[in-house]
Amino acid sequence: MVQWVQANFDVSFGALSDATRRGVLEQLGRADASITALAQKFHMTLTGMKKHVGVLEQAGLVTTEKVGSVRTCRLGLRGLQEEAEWIERYRQIWSARFDELDKVVENLKRKERVDGRKKRK
Amino acid sequence: MDERRESEAAPTKNHTSAERRSERELVVTRTVNGPARLVFEAWTKADLFRQWWVPRSYGLTLLSCEMDVRVGGGYRLAFRHQDSTMEFFGTYLEVTPHSRLVWTNEEGDGGVTVTTVTFDDIAGRTSVAVHDLYPSKEAADAAGGSTGAMPEALGQLDELLVSLRSTTPTP
Numbered sequence: 001m002v003q004w005v006q007a008n009f010d011v012s013f014g015a016l017s018d019a020t021r022r023g024v025l026e027q028l029g030r031a032d033a034s035i036t037a038l039a040q041k042f043h044m045t046l047t048g049m050k051k052h053v054g055v056l057e058q059a060g061l062v063t064t065e066k067v068g069s070v071r072t073c074r075l076g077l078r079g080l081q082e083e084a085e086w087i088e089r090y091r092q093i094w095s096a097r098f099d100e101l102d103k104v105v106e107n108l109k110r111k112e113r114v115d116g117r118k119k120r121k
Numbered sequence: 122m123d124e125r126r127e128s129e130a131a132p133t134k135n136h137t138s139a140e141r142r143s144e145r146e147l148v149v150t151r152t153v154n155g156p157a158r159l160v161f162e163a164w165t166k167a168d169l170f171r172q173w174w175v176p177r178s179y180g181l182t183l184l185s186c187e188m189d190v191r192v193g194g195g196y197r198l199a200f201r202h203q204d205s206t207m208e209f210f211g212t213y214l215e216v217t218p219h220s221r222l223v224w225t226n227e228e229g230d231g232g233v234t235v236t237t238v239t240f241d242d243i244a245g246r247t248s249v250a251v252h253d254l255y256p257s258k259e260a261a262d263a264a265g266g267s268t269g270a271m272p273e274a275l276g277q278l279d280e281l282l283v284s285l286r287s288t289t290p291t292p
Contacts, residue, residue: 017144017258090264091139094149094251098137100173104163105155112159 015059020044021052025061025075032074035064144258149251157219157242160249164222164238165190175200192216196224232256 016022020042027033027041039049053073056062063076137151153160163169171186184199184206190213197210208228215223219240226234234255241248255261 016141019143022143087139087141090147091137091149094139094151095134095137096176097173098151098153098249099134100176101153101160101163102134104169104173105153105159108159108162108169109155 015055015061018052018055021056024049024052024056024073028062028073028075032072034070034072036070038073141261142252145255145261147253147255147261147264151249153247153249155247156245157240157247160247161219161222161240164240165216174198189213190216190222229256229260231260234260 016025023042024038027038033041035049035053036046038044038053039046042049044052053062053064057064057076060076062073064071064073066072135152135154137149139147139149142148163173165188167186167188170188171183174186175181175183180202182201184201186196186198188194188196190196192213192215194213194216195210196213197208200207200209209226211225211227211233213222213224214235215221215237219242221240222236222238224236226236234253237252237254239250239252241250253261253264255264
């Protein structure tokens with residue numbers, strides 16, 4: 001299980017090792033976009049952007065579809081799900097930890113209120 | 122008045138968010154319902170820290186927790202996981218009461234991880250941000266399923282997540 005997860009994430013995170021590619025994913029998270037529009041947005045040549053999109057496509061993070069002369073890019077579900085699951089896992093670990101922290105802080109607050117009452121007497 | 126408040130149902134848990142900010146960085150944020158003064162105390166006093174750092178459901182036993190919270194001071198946590206013992210240790214690089222803590226994790230083979238925790242008090246509630254800078258992309262990747270390079274615990278964490286999913290509605 002762990003090994004399988006690891007292998008898949010390695011591919012995804014290879015694709016994510018570049019700031020532009022991460023930016024492209026963020027952008028596509030908001031709306032689908034053509035390669036031309038992405039190139040403009042990230043101040044790159046069309047060829048440069050095609051390469052980045054190609055890497056994301058191979059990792060399953062992005063899918064593209066050519067309609068007429070425009071190639072539209074959108075987020076690929078497979079890669080995105082794995083990425084989301086990976087970060088969700090990390091999030092849940094911390095969430096459980098913070099739930100315990102809440103209890104400790106609640107106790108400290110209660111103790112302060114009790115101590116405060118004692119001092120006021 | 123206090124009695125009334127204490128008898129109320131437990132407050133709704135705040136949302137925890139997690140983000141991979143770069144290939145080596147993971148950031149977790151959460152608001153805690155208490156002033157930074159108390160939240161900071163819970164992060165810096167060993168007898169309090171040990172009550173929450175390892176949630177009971179992890180299946181790990183915290184054997185010892187030593188924390189010398191001052192710049193240059195060290196910490197050491199020892200856990201038992203099934204038959205093995207794990208140790209986590211490092212050094213505090215920055216200690217700014219109620220607002221900022223920075224420490225290193227030095228137990229990993231692949232280099233040092235630096236954890237920066239900031240506490241931002243907003244009208245009696247505290248926004249906590251935990252920023253982990255890993256020595257490599259691989260180390261950060263591995264952290265996704267563990268708590269700071271704890272591969273042995275992965276199996277148990279899987280179980281934890283399954284139990285969490287079965288008891289809480291998926292957002």
